[in-house]
Amino acid sequence: MRIALYEPDIPQNTGTILRLAACLGVPVDLIEPAGFPTTDRAFRRAGMDYLAYVDLTRHASFDAFEADRGTRGRRLVLLTTKAATPYTAHRFAPDDVLLLGRETGGVPERVHAGADVRVTVPMRPGLRSLNVAMACAMVAGEALRQTGGFAPALATADPLSGGPEPLSSAPVAL
């Protein structure tokens, strides 16, 4: 599975998603132009030192991203408020690409129409949308659950180890 960000414009959200991707071991496609440079302080603060662990591919445009995706035969799954299919009803494949829209406007109509699948996180009527990083976490979690893509839990990684290491009492970076 991969996460793709369409022309993101809020640095904190992108930093948060990249941190999520680093921790879950999910590669990210960043579709430019982004509304901020990767030197942006808010972006760096949200992503912290996790940014060094992200498998990140930057694409100059949506067309460049699509050309690359096409050669690899990966399905494009758009997360959108304008879909009828709840994400929990979709059968994810291990090489699906989860595409998230930009904070201020989602994705253009041609991108919406061109996606192979469109899924939504059902919400109460009258409310506009989730934060993009929240929507990403929910759907990525379900996709990884369905496809067995989560990293092994510490407690089950080694059945002879007697369980995870005890938690350190020393302060740790968040």
Ligand SMILES: C[S@@+](CC[C@H](N)C(=O)[O-])C[C@H]1O[C@@H](n2cnc3c(N)ncnc32)[C@H](O)[C@@H]1O
């Ligand atoms: C802040 S929302 C953008 C709202 C924008 N007005 C729109 O019409 O798409 C940013 C992105 O988060 C994702 N998102 C937010 N809420 C969602 C939901 N309930 N279901 C699926 N995706 C959602 C979508 O990818 C969306 O493009």
